[in-house]
Amino acid sequence: MSVLTTVRNARRTVRREPEGVQPRGRVARLLSLHGGATFLFLYLPIVVLVVLSFNDSRIVGVWGGATLRWYRELAGEPAIFTALRNSIVVALVSTVVATALGTAAALSLERFRWRGRRAFDGLLFLPVIIPDVTMAVMLLLLFVQLFDVAGALFGLRAGFGLGTITLSHIAFNVAFVAVVVRARLARLDPRLEEAAADLYAGPWRAFRHVTLPLIAPGVAGGALLALTLSLDDVVITSFVSGPGSTTLPVYVFGLIRRGVTPLINAVSVLMLAGSMLLVVISLTLQGRRGGGALRAAVPGRT
Amino acid sequence: MRATAPGGAPAALRSDLPRDGESPERAAARLAARRGALIALPPIATMTLLFVIPLAIVAVYSFATRGRTGRTVLGDWNIAAYARLGEPLVLEVVGRSLGYAVLTTAICLVIGYPFAYWLTTRPMRVRAVMIVLVMLPFWSNLLVRTYAWRVLLASDGPIPAAFAALGLGELRLLFTPFAVVLGLVYGYLPFMVLPLYAALERLDLRLVEAARDLGASGWEAFRHVTWPLSRPGVVAGSVLVMVPTFGAYVTPELLGGSRTTLVGSFVVRQFLSARDWPFGSALSMAILLLMLVATVVYFRLQEDRA
Amino acid sequence: MRTTPKHRGRTVAVLAVTALIAAACAGGDDAGGAATCEPGQVDGDLLLYNWTDYVDPELVPAFEAEYGIEVVEDFYTSNEELLARVSAGGAGYDVVVPSDYAVRIMVEEGSLLELQQDAIPNLANLRDDFTDPAYDPGNAHSVPFLWGTTGLGVNVGLLGDVEPSWALVFDPEVAGTLPGRVSLLDDPREVLGAALHYLGLDPNTTDESELQQAADLVAQAREWTAAYDSGTYQDNLVSGEVVVAHGYSGNFLEAFDGLEGFAYLVPEEGATVWTDAMAILADAPHPCTAHTFIDFVLRAERGAALTEYIYYPSPNAAAEALIDTEILEDPAVYPSAATQARLRFLQDTGDFETRYTDLFLQATS
Numbered sequence: 026m027s028v029l030t031t032v033r034n035a036r037r038t039v040r041r042e043p044e045g046v047q048p049r050g051r052v053a054r055l056l057s058l059h060g061g062a063t064f065l066f067l068y069l070p071i072v073v074l075v076v077l078s079f080n081d082s083r084i085v086g087v088w089g090g091a092t093l094r095w096y097r098e099l100a101g102e103p104a105i106f107t108a109l110r111n112s113i114v115v116a117l118v119s120t121v122v123a124t125a126l127g128t129a130a131a132l133s134l135e136r137f138r139w140r141g142r143r144a145f146d147g148l149l150f151l152p153v154i155i156p157d158v159t160m161a162v163m164l165l166l167l168f169v170q171l172f173d174v175a176g177a178l179f180g181l182r183a184g185f186g187l188g189t190i191t192l193s194h195i196a197f198n199v200a201f202v203a204v205v206v207r208a209r210l211a212r213l214d215p216r217l218e219e220a221a222a223d224l225y226a227g228p229w230r231a232f233r234h235v236t237l238p239l240i241a242p243g244v245a246g247g248a249l250l251a252l253t254l255s256l257d258d259v260v261i262t263s264f265v266s267g268p269g270s271t272t273l274p275v276y277v278f279g280l281i282r283r284g285v286t287p288l289i290n291a292v293s294v295l296m297l298a299g300s301m302l303l304v305v306i307s308l309t310l311q312g313r314r315g316g317g318a319l320r321a322a323v324p325g326r327t
Numbered sequence: 328m329r330a331t332a333p334g335g336a337p338a339a340l341r342s343d344l345p346r347d348g349e350s351p352e353r354a355a356a357r358l359a360a361r362r363g364a365l366i367a368l369p370p371i372a373t374m375t376l377l378f379v380i381p382l383a384i385v386a387v388y389s390f391a392t393r394g395r396t397g398r399t400v401l402g403d404w405n406i407a408a409y410a411r412l413g414e415p416l417v418l419e420v421v422g423r424s425l426g427y428a429v430l431t432t433a434i435c436l437v438i439g440y441p442f443a444y445w446l447t448t449r450p451m452r453v454r455a456v457m458i459v460l461v462m463l464p465f466w467s468n469l470l471v472r473t474y475a476w477r478v479l480l481a482s483d484g485p486i487p488a489a490f491a492a493l494g495l496g497e498l499r500l501l502f503t504p505f506a507v508v509l510g511l512v513y514g515y516l517p518f519m520v521l522p523l524y525a526a527l528e529r530l531d532l533r534l535v536e537a538a539r540d541l542g543a544s545g546w547e548a549f550r551h552v553t554w555p556l557s558r559p560g561v562v563a564g565s566v567l568v569m570v571p572t573f574g575a576y577v578t579p580e581l582l583g584g585s586r587t588t589l590v591g592s593f594v595v596r597q598f599l600s601a602r603d604w605p606f607g608s609a610l611s612m613a614i615l616l617l618m619l620v621a622t623v624v625y626f627r628l629q630e631d632r633a
Numbered sequence: 634m635r636t637t638p639k640h641r642g643r644t645v646a647v648l649a650v651t652a653l654i655a656a657a658c659a660g661g662d663d664a665g666g667a668a669t670c671e672p673g674q675v676d677g678d679l680l681l682y683n684w685t686d687y688v689d690p691e692l693v694p695a696f697e698a699e700y701g702i703e704v705v706e707d708f709y710t711s712n713e714e715l716l717a718r719v720s721a722g723g724a725g726y727d728v729v730v731p732s733d734y735a736v737r738i739m740v741e742e743g744s745l746l747e748l749q750q751d752a753i754p755n756l757a758n759l760r761d762d763f764t765d766p767a768y769d770p771g772n773a774h775s776v777p778f779l780w781g782t783t784g785l786g787v788n789v790g791l792l793g794d795v796e797p798s799w800a801l802v803f804d805p806e807v808a809g810t811l812p813g814r815v816s817l818l819d820d821p822r823e824v825l826g827a828a829l830h831y832l833g834l835d836p837n838t839t840d841e842s843e844l845q846q847a848a849d850l851v852a853q854a855r856e857w858t859a860a861y862d863s864g865t866y867q868d869n870l871v872s873g874e875v876v877v878a879h880g881y882s883g884n885f886l887e888a889f890d891g892l893e894g895f896a897y898l899v900p901e902e903g904a905t906v907w908t909d910a911m912a913i914l915a916d917a918p919h920p921c922t923a924h925t926f927i928d929f930v931l932r933a934e935r936g937a938a939l940t941e942y943i944y945y946p947s948p949n950a951a952a953e954a955l956i957d958t959e960i961l962e963d964p965a966v967y968p969s970a971a972t973q974a975r976l977r978f979l980q981d982t983g984d985f986e987t988r989y990t991d992l993f994l995q996a997t998s
Contacts, residue, residue: 052545053448060445063438066513067464070475073485077478104706130370137363138356145367152378154618156574158595159611162604163381165721170384172723184725196377199370228362257469260576260595264718267725268680269705274468279685281474281581282710282864290478293471300467304459395983396738398720416995423998482874499814501874502860584860585819588998599713600821601990602720 071297078290095291105292107269108276115187115262115272116255119194124248126195127202128240134203135210136218152200161264164193168265185267193265194255201254202247209243389608397602408609417593417610421617424590428573431511435519435568436561438512443523443560444553447530458524465517473510473581480506480582502584510578515571519564526560527553562629566622573618590614670752670921672928677919678703679926682718682726684909685710687779689942696929702922710864711820719744719914726914727923733768733908734981736775745774746913752924755931758951766908767978775910776927777948779883779939782968782976783823783905786867786885788813788876790894797898799831801877802858803850813876814859816866817851821993822979823905824851824861827879830903836977839985844992852996861997871895883945886965897965899972906976908948940966 078096082089099105133139134146152160168189175181217239221231237244259274266275273296280289349357387401389408394400411417446457464472479486480500490498500506530553538548576591585592594614597607670676679696685708693704707726709715712735718724720742731739739745750756756764756776763777785801791812800807802815817824826836828847838844859875860866866878867888878885882897889895911930913923929935936952939945941960946967947953953961960966968976982989 056441056445056448059438059441063442063516064460066438067461067516070472070479070513071464071467073479074471074475126370126373129366133363133367133370137359137366139360139363139367142363142367145371148374148379149370150622151382151615151619154570154622155615156591156594156611157576158574158591158598159385159615162598162607162611163385164377165717166384166388167377167381169721169723184723186725192377195373196381199373203370253465259470263714266707268682268707271707274470277468277470278577279708279710281470283685289471289474293467293475296471297464297467301463304463393984393987396741396981397716397986398742416991420994420998481872483872499859584816584862586855586858586860586997588994593994596990596994599711599717600993601987602713602716603987603990606987 074290074293074297078287078294080287080290083287095287096295099288099291099295102288104271105273105276108271108273111187111190111270112256112273115191115194116252119191119198119255120248120251122191123195123198123251124202124244126199127247127251128206128244130199130203131206131210131240131243132236135207136215149200149203152197153204157258157260160193160197161261164189164196164261165264168192185265186270189265189267190262190270190272193261194251194258197258197261198251198254201250202244205247205250206240206243209240209246213239385608385611388604389612391605391608393603393605397604399604408603408605409613411606412609412613420588420590420593421614423587424573427508427511427575427587427589428569431508431515431572432519432565432569434508434512435516436565439516439519439523439564440557440561443520443527446520446524447527458521461517461520469514470577470581473514473578476506476510476513477501477581480509501582502586504583504587506582507579507587510582511572511575514575514578515568518567518571522563522567523557523560526557526563530556558629562626566625570618570622574614668921670749670924672752672754673700673925674752674921675700675702675919675925676921678705679919679922680725680727680917681706681926682715682724682729683708684730687730687909687943689938691938692930692935695935696926699929700922700925704926722916724914725916725918727917727919728911728913728926730778730909730911731775733766733910734979736910736912737768738981739912740769740774744915746915746917746920746923747773748776748913748927749924752921753928753931755928758931758933758936758949760948760950760953763908763948766910768908768980769910772910775912776931778909778911778930779943779945780906780908780948781882781945782899782972783818783827783879783881783907784897784899786870786878786880786889787896787898788870788873788894789896791876795898797900799827799900799902801900802879803828803831803854805853808854808857808877811857811876813873815854815857816860816862816869816875816878816880817854817858818866818879819861819863821989824879824997825989825993826905826979827900830900830977833902836903836905837980837982839982841988844988848992848996851993855997858997881945882965883943886944886963899968899976901975903975903977905979906973907978 079091079093080089081092081094130145130149134142134149168185172183175183218231218236221235222228257274258272259278262272263275263278266272273292277289277292280292388399390404390406392400392403392405392407446454446461449457478484481487482497482499482501484501487498487500490496534552534556535548538552539545543551573589574591574594575589576595579585579587579589579592588596594607594610597603597610601607668676679702681693681704683706693706697704709718712732715729715731716735716738719729719739722744736745750772753776756772759772759777763772763780765771766777769775785797785799787795787801789795795801798804798807801811802808802817808815817827825844825847828850829836829838829843831850832843832846834843834847838847860869862869863880866875866880867884869875870878870885871888871892882899885895885897889897911927913920913927917923930939931949933949933951933955936947936949937955940947940952940956944960944966947956964972
């Protein structure tokens, strides 16, 4: 075990970050001003949503006093809760599966030389650049064919639903997870893993005790990206959903097209609060385990 | 998922001992090749079923014919759909989409670069919180955030109202190209900031200091040291912003009032309004190819310069 | 037997996929088919695919309570969305509500079940002029749900009394001088149809030069058109974002409820009339429940409740006796005979549909 301890210490050294130098004078002030303005830009719409969700007036420009009316009305729409449940189920399942598959893809591409590697590399790039609607139509056609096959071969009556939505989300998420994990792997010194292997750690143990902890921030980042993409998707989901499997974004898109404004504000605020809660929980959990908390929370950091 | 681990099948792998007369290096390479392929199997299988086969189906559809009612007739294969790709309307829409994508990317870079740089100069603890703050809006739904801009920009919304209150007259923002670009920049700014931040944070600042010590001005140090070293972040960020904005659908629809047809909506319309699936499929294949070529060329150019 | 790792990976993938698909179809509990349905018979939950916000809030709970089944509702926002989902097959719904021309397309494509009219005794409630529509002779595959017109919502508080004419959106002398802007539907057939009406041409033309004239008109109107919008035009009108909006009668009337200064006009050059009809998908899992639901909607009191809730006229003669006379006599809801004579249905133009989309996109972007 002492080997692994040594490797872990080495990892700690690798992770140390350089402290920033402070630009001085006018440049610094300009940068700070710009930074503040950018944060304002990022948060302006969110502040507006929160305020409007408590506005007791249907008309946006008029302040009709504070109210919880829209939240109460929201509670009376069971469809929203079904949609929310569907979204969560799809997001969780597709994220777990896509993260596992994406990590495997990243490992095989970054750490091994094998025939067909370049082709697979290129293939993984395609889902990242394909337009949503093309992906949607592709999957719609695929599932229709699969249903026919399932019916003809096994007498199964398959149909669109949460299953098809989940598969579709896996389809686009694998590539995104792979990209993020690879970025992390590329920055790691393969000698750490080689050292572990040389010391007879065995491939599985080397992975479990050396590689996995090292790429954990990348894996977590990839998973969070997958989760976000899954919770954001409208176009693909609306093509492959079935009876009773509408997800929250698709439902909200319907509301927006219908123009029921105050309700959307309330839904949005709740969604935002939910994602904040998620962040806080994940940060606290990781903070307790010590170190690297934020690194894991930020996909781009990987 | 056990299958994802390199040691997913340890027994099988351990039997892969060097063959007689084989050099240890060759044996190791052969072993690595097998192991790599083995690990890649589950994702390859998944991608084949959920991506390659569907892509092949769309490719087949692109050579089919639109039936009288709009249902695709499989058979009577032709390349009429591809012939339509050269029509002025298609070129116009593609050109416009490229323009919007490039403009959005440029604006994101101009806003994002100093912002990311500023973030790296913050003390470690503050910096951590700030990064989360950048990510936070990004974790709420894109649709909802776009919708919020619709509220902000509407004639009776806060921004034109403030404008009018200042005596600057009536301001129309909603349903303008400005609104579309604004929405796109807002939606994809984090995609630019995060890779930039990662690149800048990793930068060895001793290099910058060395340049300053050697008498370089702040601008020269930036121009010759910081900028070249942060270029991987710039490239990654640009691709991450440009690709999705090129195919954007929701933002032009909600903020542009569909007055600005970009490629995303154009393809949607072929599949929906026109019910012309062969043409929609051919368009999709062409866009995929275009994006592929564009990103590959872009990466190559950057590599050559670096 | 010893499986090679290679095969094992593949087997795992196949099993995972099979499991997911099996999970996907766990909801469908029985097989559809051409079994004969009795009036009032149900054979499972109802899977309804309808326009957003298109039924009164009491309808579904009342049906659920009376027949002891559940209704699963999903929504679409355009016929095109419905057609895209259905024409590929396997959509999995029982009842859909396509508009006239979409009914015709779906019948031609074989997507709809032929109705067992014996299972729908309330068909007798239909108005005479809705029993044999051109898009579906004898209502063999569909039953009218609601109908309406496509016209203009106008901020008369700002513009005063204006002539009901498409000039409000197409004439540079009129539309170009409005103190505000115009919104048109985001729909090739409706917008070009309006332009064709304005030009005195057939809204279902398949003449390239006629269509080109209409497209030129639409392209000219782009200058003062704020948005091509099929979902929120009524809100944009009410909030003052636009002063004239092209849209569907009932949506305007619902938005105008309780507000002064807005009117819905059917242009005198002629306008689109449409019927949305209930139909059962050929592969519906619960065809008997579907027939029973259609029969339920055709009850007089249900028809009246629908119209009173969303201000679209009812094709149901029996319901008219129960509808508030104020609504019944409102020409914005029930067009006068003179107006009705100027209304035209949009028809599928077959191969020519792609030209409508192309020219619309060219004109609007």
